Amino acid sequence: MGSSEGQFSGERGEISRRALLGGALGLGAAFGLGGLLAGCSTGGTPSSSASGGPAIGSSALPGGTPVRGGVLTLGVLTGGNEENLFPGLAIPNPDTARDYALYNLLFYPNDGEALYPLQPGLALSAEPNRDATVWTLKLRDGVTWHDGKAFTSADVVYNIKALWSDPTQNYASSYLVGLVKFAGVKAVDKLTVEIPLEVPSAQFPTIFAWFNFGVLQEGATPASIARKPIGTGPFTFESFTPGQKSVFNRNDNYWEDSKPYVDQLVVNSSFTDNNALLNALLGGQVNLMAAPAFSQVTQQVSAGQVQILRSAGASSTHAFSMRVDEGPFADPRVRKAMKLMTNRQQLVDGALAGLGVVGNDLQIPNVEYFASDLKPTYDVEQAKKLFQEAGVLGQTFELPTANVLPGMVEAATIWSEQAKAAGINIKVKTLQAGDYFTEAGGAYVRPFAQQVMQPIPSLTGVYRSLLQVGAPYWDTHWGAQKPGGAAANDLILAAEAELDSAKAADLWGQVQKQQFDDGGYVVWGAVPYIDFAAKNVRGLKASAAFNFNNWRFQDGWLAS
Amino acid sequence: MQVMLTAEVESSSARGGRTRRRVHPVAWFVLKRLALGAATLFVVSVLIFALTAIVPGDAVTVVLGKSGTPETIAALQAKLGLDQPLWAQYLAWLSGLVHGDLGVSVVAMINQQADPSIATALADPLANSLILGFITAVLLIPLTLALGAIAGLFADRFLDHSISVPTLVLGGLPEFVTGALFIYIFFTQLHVLPPVSLVPPGASPLQTPQVLVLPVLTLLVVAVGSGARQTRLGMLEAMRSDFVLSATLNGISHRRIITWYAMRNAVANAVQTIAQNLQYLVGGIIVVESVFAYPGIGVYLVNAVQSRDTNAILAASMILAVLYTVINIVADLLVVFLVPRLRSELV
Numbered sequence: 001m002g003s004s005e006g007q008f009s010g011e012r013g014e015i016s017r018r019a020l021l022g023g024a025l026g027l028g029a030a031f032g033l034g035g036l037l038a039g040c041s042t043g044g045t046p047s048s049s050a051s052g053g054p055a056i057g058s059s060a061l062p063g064g065t066p067v068r069g070g071v072l073t074l075g076v077l078t079g080g081n082e083e084n085l086f087p088g089l090a091i092p093n094p095d096t097a098r099d100y101a102l103y104n105l106l107f108y109p110n111d112g113e114a115l116y117p118l119q120p121g122l123a124l125s126a127e128p129n130r131d132a133t134v135w136t137l138k139l140r141d142g143v144t145w146h147d148g149k150a151f152t153s154a155d156v157v158y159n160i161k162a163l164w165s166d167p168t169q170n171y172a173s174s175y176l177v178g179l180v181k182f183a184g185v186k187a188v189d190k191l192t193v194e195i196p197l198e199v200p201s202a203q204f205p206t207i208f209a210w211f212n213f214g215v216l217q218e219g220a221t222p223a224s225i226a227r228k229p230i231g232t233g234p235f236t237f238e239s240f241t242p243g244q245k246s247v248f249n250r251n252d253n254y255w256e257d258s259k260p261y262v263d264q265l266v267v268n269s270s271f272t273d274n275n276a277l278l279n280a281l282l283g284g285q286v287n288l289m290a291a292p293a294f295s296q297v298t299q300q301v302s303a304g305q306v307q308i309l310r311s312a313g314a315s316s317t318h319a320f321s322m323r324v325d326e327g328p329f330a331d332p333r334v335r336k337a338m339k340l341m342t343n344r345q346q347l348v349d350g351a352l353a354g355l356g357v358v359g360n361d362l363q364i365p366n367v368e369y370f371a372s373d374l375k376p377t378y379d380v381e382q383a384k385k386l387f388q389e390a391g392v393l394g395q396t397f398e399l400p401t402a403n404v405l406p407g408m409v410e411a412a413t414i415w416s417e418q419a420k421a422a423g424i425n426i427k428v429k430t431l432q433a434g435d436y437f438t439e440a441g442g443a444y445v446r447p448f449a450q451q452v453m454q455p456i457p458s459l460t461g462v463y464r465s466l467l468q469v470g471a472p473y474w475d476t477h478w479g480a481q482k483p484g485g486a487a488a489n490d491l492i493l494a495a496e497a498e499l500d501s502a503k504a505a506d507l508w509g510q511v512q513k514q515q516f517d518d519g520g521y522v523v524w525g526a527v528p529y530i531d532f533a534a535k536n537v538r539g540l541k542a543s544a545a546f547n548f549n550n551w552r553f554q555d556g557w558l559a560s
Numbered sequence: 561m562q563v564m565l566t567a568e569v570e571s572s573s574a575r576g577g578r579t580r581r582r583v584h585p586v587a588w589f590v591l592k593r594l595a596l597g598a599a600t601l602f603v604v605s606v607l608i609f610a611l612t613a614i615v616p617g618d619a620v621t622v623v624l625g626k627s628g629t630p631e632t633i634a635a636l637q638a639k640l641g642l643d644q645p646l647w648a649q650y651l652a653w654l655s656g657l658v659h660g661d662l663g664v665s666v667v668a669m670i671n672q673q674a675d676p677s678i679a680t681a682l683a684d685p686l687a688n689s690l691i692l693g694f695i696t697a698v699l700l701i702p703l704t705l706a707l708g709a710i711a712g713l714f715a716d717r718f719l720d721h722s723i724s725v726p727t728l729v730l731g732g733l734p735e736f737v738t739g740a741l742f743i744y745i746f747f748t749q750l751h752v753l754p755p756v757s758l759v760p761p762g763a764s765p766l767q768t769p770q771v772l773v774l775p776v777l778t779l780l781v782v783a784v785g786s787g788a789r790q791t792r793l794g795m796l797e798a799m800r801s802d803f804v805l806s807a808t809l810n811g812i813s814h815r816r817i818i819t820w821y822a823m824r825n826a827v828a829n830a831v832q833t834i835a836q837n838l839q840y841l842v843g844g845i846i847v848v849e850s851v852f853a854y855p856g857i858g859v860y861l862v863n864a865v866q867s868r869d870t871n872a873i874l875a876a877s878m879i880l881a882v883l884y885t886v887i888n889i890v891a892d893l894l895v896v897f898l899v900p901r902l903r904s905e906l907v
Contacts, residue, residue, distance in 0.1 A: 080863030081681070081872065084671040167632050222672040241761035242673065243863050244855060268758065272862055276853040279743060279755035432615065433866075439633075 056301055056355065057308030059113075060541040061533055061556075066261045070558040072537070073266040075277045075286035083242040083269060085229045086222045087214030088163055088170030093290060093547070094269040096211045098240070100551035101248050101265055102146075103214030103231035106137065106156070107205050109545035111552075113313035115366045115457035118206060122151065122215050122232065126205040132499050133200050139191040143255045145217050146236045153187035158218040160185045160195065169222065172212035174472035175464055179204075200497035202504060203368075206458035211546070234260045234554035244270045260554035261539070278532070281306060287534035287558070290547045294353035294406055297530055306532040313544030314357045314526040315366045315455035318347075318411060320399070320448070322520040325480035327447035328397060332518050337386035339522050340379045341422035342415065348525040351411035355530065359523035362512050363453050363462050366544045369508035370459070374516045383422040396425040397448055402436035405452050411524070412450060444475050451475055451521070455545055459508055460496045467515070468492045476520025488514055586896065593892055597885045604881045605657075605874070609650050612870045620670065640666055653874060663871040665864075678875045682860060684761060686879060689849070689856035691765055693841050693883075695772060696779045700841075704784050704834055708791020709826055713818065715796050723788065731785025735844055739778045739851035746774060757854040765854075775852045779844055783837040787830050794829025798822035828898040835891025842884050 076094040084090070087099045106123040109115040123137045143151035163169045165182045176182075184196040197204065207213075217230050229237045234256065235248035248265045268286055271277040274293045281289045282305055289306070300306055322329035322338065329335050344358035359365070360376050387393045397419075401412035409430060416426035435441030443449065451473070456462060465471055469479040469489045479489035491514070495507035515521065529547050533540060536559045543549040620636045637643045641652070656663050661679075668676035675681075711723040730738060747755040757771035765772050798804055799822050807817050846858030853859075857876055864872035 078859075078863060080867050081665055081667040081869055082671065082867045084673070086671070089671065168636075226672050226674050239761075242668070242671075243860075244761045270758065270855050270859065271853050272850050272859055273853070275740070276756050276851060279747070280758065280853060283747060283755040285754065285756055285758050 056297065057310035057530065057542075059310065059312045059543075061307055061309065061538050063539060064559075066258070066539060066557040067560055068261050068263075068557070070262050071264040071266060072262045072288060072553055072556050072558070073268060073286040074288040074290060074553070075268050075271055075280050076290040077271050077274065077277065078243050078269045080243045084222075084226070085237075085240055085246075086225045087216070088172075088212050089222065090171075090211055090214075094267055096546065097267050097290065097548075097551045098246055098248070099211060099214045100233065100546075101235040101267075101553060102229050102233045102237060103216065104143075104233055105210075105213055106208040106215060108550055109209045109455065109457040109543070111541060111543040111545070111549050113311070113366065113544060114368075115209075115313075115315060115364070115455055115544055116206070116368045118209055118457065122156070123205070123208070128202070128204070128499065131200050132202045132204065132497060133197050135195045135197070135204050136188070137193045137195065137205075139193065140255065141191055143232050144253050145232055146230045146251065147217075148253075149217070151215075151232055152190050153193045155215060155218045156193045157185055157187050158220075159213075159215055160193075163216065163220075164213060170212055172210055175207050175210065175461070178470070179207075179464070199493065200499075201460060202497060202499045203458040203460035206456070206461055207464070209457050209545075210461070235265050238264075244268075254554065256554060261557035262553070265553050281532055281534060284534070287537055288540075288548070288553075288556075289532040292530060292532050294355055296532075297355060298353055300532065307535060307537065309529075309531045309533060309540060309542040309548065311528040311530075311542040311544045311549075313366045314528040315364060315544035316529070317359055317363050317365070317451075317453045317523050317526045318351070318356075318407060319359070319361075319363070319451045319453070319521045319523040320411075320415065321451045321475040322522075323447045323475070323477050324518070324520040325477040325482070325485070328392060328395070329447060329520060330481065331390045331392075333386045333390040334392055335518065335520060337383040337390070337422065340377060340386070341383035341418055341424075342376075342522055342524055343378055343418050344376065344524045346418070347411050347414055350414045351407040352525055352527055356525045356527040359525050361516050361519060361521055361523045363466060363521065363523055364455055364459075365526055366455065367458050367462065369505050369512075371509055371512035371516065374512065376516075380422050387423055393423045394425075396427050398427045398429050399448050399450075400429050400431050400436070400442070400446060401450055402431045402433045404433045404436050407527070408450055408452065415524075444473060446475070449475055457545065459511075463492050463496065463511070467519075478515070478520060481518075589896065590893060593889045597889050600885055601878070601881055605654065605878060606650070608874055608877045608881075609646075609653070609870075612868070612873050613646050615868070620666070636670065640669060642666070653871065657878065662875040665869050665872050667867050667869045667872070678872055681872070682857070682875060682879070685855055685857045685860040688759060688765055688854065689845055689858065692772060692775055692779075692849075692854065692856060693845055696776050696783075696841055697838055699776065700780055700783055700787070700837060701834060703780065704787035704830065704837070705791050705823075705827060707784065708788035708830060709795050709818075709823060711788065712792040712795025712799065712826060715792070720792070724792065727781075727785035727788050730781045731783070733782070735778055735782055735847040736851050738781055739774065739848060742774050742777055755852075757852040759855050761855075771852075771854070775848050775854055778848050778851070779841060782844060783840055787834045787837050790833040791826045791830040794826030795822055797829070798825035801825070824898070828895070831895050831898055832891060835887060835894070838887045838891070839884055842880050842887070 074097055076097060079091060079094050082091065083095055085098060085102065087103055090096055090099050105121040107118040108121050110117060110119055120140070122140050122143060124140055125138045127136045128134070137156065139151070139153055139156065145151060160180065161182050164173055164176055167173045179197055179199065179201060181196040181198055186194050188194050215232065216225065220230070232255070234251050234254045236251050238247040238249050240246040246267045246269070250260050250263050254260065271280070274296060277289055278292065278296055280286045297308065300308060322335055324330060324335065339361055348354060348356045348358055360374050362371060362374065364370070365372065384393065399412055399416065401409050403409050412428045416428050419426040431441065437443050453466070456465065466473050467476070467478045479485045491507065491511055495504060495511050498504040498507050529542055529544065531542065531547050538557050538559050540556045541549040541552065620633050620640065620642060641649065653663060662682065663678050664676040665678050665681060668681070707723050707727065711720045714720045743755045746753040753773050754771055757765070757775055759765045759768070759771060804817055804821055807821055845856060846861065848854070849856040849858040850862065857879065861873065861876040864876060
C-alpha cells in the first residue's frame with residue numbers, strides 16, 4: 001500500500017511571481033530593484049514548519065540597539081593547507097567565511113526561507129533585452145575598494161572576462177562558459193555593464209549569487225590576492241595563516257550603513273574535530289561555531305549552553321544518483337522502483353538526526369517554480385514488482401559512498417537495509433572522502449553515487465550545474481537517455497529561456513515532472529543551515545542560502 | 561660483577577689484519593645502532609613515499625576538486641612535476657632531504673601562496689609539538705620512577721593500590737576519552753583550565769602555559785602506567801634480592817639501599833618501557849593535539865594527508881620517524897649503560 005510523505009511546502013511560487021511582476025511587466029520582465037528587494041526578511045522566529053523540520057533554534061539571534069566594538073571569533077573545521085583567499089578557488093568552509101568578509105557578490109540569495117528573490121550586492125539591478133540574450137547590470141554607486149579606489153564597471157568586466165571565464169581561476173566558470181559571450185562583455189558607462197549571452201537565459205543573474213563569484217579589483221590574480229587581498233567587503237585584511245587563523249578589521253568605509261559593528265573578525269580554522277570546536281565555544285575562545293554535527297545540535301537543544309541559529313528553509317539536498325543513459329539504471333522501471341522503495345523519513349531521522357525534511361526527488365526546494373506539489377510514494381510491494389519486471393530482483397548494486405559530509409555514509413547504509421525489503425541488494429563501498437567528488441576519483445561517470453547539493457538560487461542554476469547535457473556535475477546523464485533524451489534537454493533549455501513567468505512556471509513544471517517520474521535522482525531529504533553562537537552574540541541571522549546567512553558577520557554585535 | 565668501561569678490544573679489518581684499529585665495543589655498538597637507524601629511516605621513507613603514491617588521486621585532484629577537468633589537472637600535474645616517474649620524484653625528494661631541504665607544499669603552490677616552503681609551514685607546528693613532548697617527557701620519567709618505586713616499596717598495601725589501580729585504569733583508556741574526562745573536570749566543573757589549547761600563529765604555547773596543562777596531563781596519564789608498573793616490579797625484585805639482604809646485613813642504611821641498590825635495578829628494569837612510552841608520545845601527540853585543537857605537527861600531518869600534499873606528508877612523517885628512531889637509539893644506549901650484564905656481553 002502506498003503512502004504520501006510530507007513535502008517541501010510554502011507559498012514560494014506566489015511570492016516570486018508577485019515580486020517579479022512588481023519589478024516589470026510581461027515579456028522583458030526584469031530583476032528590477034523592486035523585485036530584488038521584495039519579501040526578503042523573515043525576522044527572528046523559531047525555526048520550524050514543514051519546510052525546515054522540527055522546531056529547533058531560531059532563524060535570528062536577538063536584536064536590539066547594536067553595540068559597537070569587540071571581536072567576533074568564528075570557529076570552523078579546518079580546510080588545512082588548501083585554504084586560500086581567492087574567491088574563484090574557494091572551497092566551502094572556511095574559505096567562504098573569509099571571502100564573504102573581504103568581498104561582495106553582485107547579487108545575493110534571499111535571506112529568508114526561500115532563496116529568491118535575489119538581494120542586491122554590488123549590482124542593484126539586472127535587465128534583460130526582449131529575448132533574454134543580453135543582460136544589463138546597474139552597479140552600486142559610491143562603493144570603494146579597501147585601498148580607497150572607486151569600484152566601477154571596469155572591475156566587473158575584468159572579473160567576468162579574465163577570471164570567471166577561466167577554469168583555473170574559477171571553479172564555477174562552467175556555469176558561465178557556453179552561456180556568456182565573454183568577448184562581448186563591456187562597460188557601457190562607469191556603473192553599467194552589458195553581458196551578451198550565447199543562449200537566452202531568463203534567470204541569468206541568479207548564477208552570480210554563488211560563492212565563487214566574489215568580485216575582485218581589476219587586475220587581481222591569485223598571486224596578488226595571496227600577497228594582499230583587496231575587496232569591497234565589510235572587513236579588511238589583517239593576516240592569514242592557512243589552516244590556522246585569519247584576522248580582519250572593520251571596514252570603516254563599508255557601503256552598508258553603520259556596519260559592521262564589531263572592530264574585528266577572527267576566523268579560527270585550526271580545528272580538526274567538532275568536539276574541540278564546541279569546547280572552544282563553551283570555553284569562550286570562539287563565540288561562533290559553524291556547522292555543528294547533528295548530534296551536537298540535538299544535545300544542545302537540551303543543554304541550552306549556546307544559541308542555535310537554524311534556517312527556516314531546508315535547502316541543501318541529499319540524493320542518490322543513477323545514470324539514466326547506460327548500465328542497470330537505464331531501465332526507467334528500475335529507477336522508479338528505487339524511488340518507491342525509499343523510506344525517506346527513516347533516512348532523515350537516521351542520517352540527518354531528524355533535523356531535515358524529506359525530499360521529492362527534485363533538487364533545491366527553495367527556488368522559484370519549484371514543484372512542491374509533487375509528492376513521492378513509499379510502496380515496497382510495487383517496487384518489488386517493478387524490479388521483477390525489469391529482471392533485477394535479487395541483484396546486487398554497488399553504491400560508492402564517502403564521509404564527505406555528515407549523513408552521507410549513514411544514508412547509504414540505511415538505504416541498503418531498505419533495499420533488502422524490496423528484493424535487491426545495495427552493497428555500500430566507502431571511498432576516500434577527498435576523491436569522491438572529483439573526476440579523477442570517478443565522479444560523474446559512476447552508474448550509482450551520492451550527491452549533496454549546495455543551494456543555488458534558481459532552477460536555471462540547478463539544471464545548468466546538474467542536469468542539462470554537458471553540466472559540470474552531470475552525474476545522472478539526464479538528456480543522454482534513449483529515447484527522449486534530446487527532447488528532455490530541449491525542454492530544459494526552453495524553460496531557462498522563458499521570461500514570461502506564467503509560461504516559465506508551466507515549462508519548469510513539465511521539466512520537474514519528468515525528473516520526478518523518470519529522473520535519475522532519489523532526492524530523499526534536505527537539511528537547513530545550523531550554526532551555534534555564544535549567549536552574548538546578537539544580530540546574526542540564518543538563511544537557506546549558507547551558514548550564518550551568507551556569513552554576514554557585519555550584522556553581528558556583542559551584548560555588553 | 562663490575563665491568564671496566566675503559567676496556568678496549570682490537571678489531572682487525574678484513575684484509576688480514578694489516579691495518580689494525582682500536583674500536584671501543586660500546587662505540588662500535590653505537591655506530592651499529594646509528595647505521596641501523598639510518599637504514600630504518602631509508603626504508604621508512606620508501607614506504608611512506610610508496611603509500612602516498614598508491615592511494616588514488618593527488619594534491620592537484622584534491623585541491624581542484626569538483627571543477628578540475630582532466631586537462632586542467634594534467635596541466636597542473638606537469639607544471640608541478642607530478643607527471644614524472646615515481647622513482648624520479650622520490651630521488652628528487654630524497655636529494656633535497658639529505659641537503660636539508662624539505663621541499664615545497666604542492667597545495668600552497670597551487671594556491672599561489674607567497675611562501676610555499678614546507679620548512680616555513682612546519683616550523684611553528686614542530687616547535688609546538690616539541691614543547692608539548694619535551695615537557696611531557698621531562699615529567700614522565702621522574703613521575704614513572706617515583707610512582708613505581710613507591711608502589712614497589714609498599715607492595716600490596718594501600719599506597720601501592722592507590723597508585724597502581726588508577727594508573728592502570730586511566731592508562732588503558734584511549735587519549736580522547738581521558739582528554740574528555742579532564743575537560744569535564746577542569747573546565748566544565750571547576751572552570752580552572754581552558755578546554756582547548758589554541759595558540760595563535762607565530763606565538764609560543766609557553767606564552768600561555770595554561771593551554772599545555774590538559775594535553776600534558778592526558779599524555780602523562782596514558783603513558784605513566786606501564787612504566788610505573790615495570791619500575792614497581794624492578795623495585796620489588798630488588799628489595800627481595802640477595803644483594804639487598806647482604807647490604808642490609810652489612811649495616812648499610814635503608815635509604816642508601818633503596819636509592820643506590822634497589823632503585824638502579826628498578827630503573828634498569830623500567831628504562832625500556834619508559835623508552836617505549838616516549839616513542840608512544842610521538843604518536844600519542846597526534847591524537848591529543850586533535851582532542852585539544854593544539855596546533856602541532858599532528859594537525860599539520862592530518863591536514864597534509866587530507867589534501868594529499870605528498871611533500872608535506874613526507875616531511876612531517878620523516879620528522880616523526882627520526883624522532884622515533886632517535887628515542888629508540890638513546891633508549892638502547894641507556895639500557896646498555898644501566899645494565900652491567902649487557903655491557904659485558906658487548907666486550
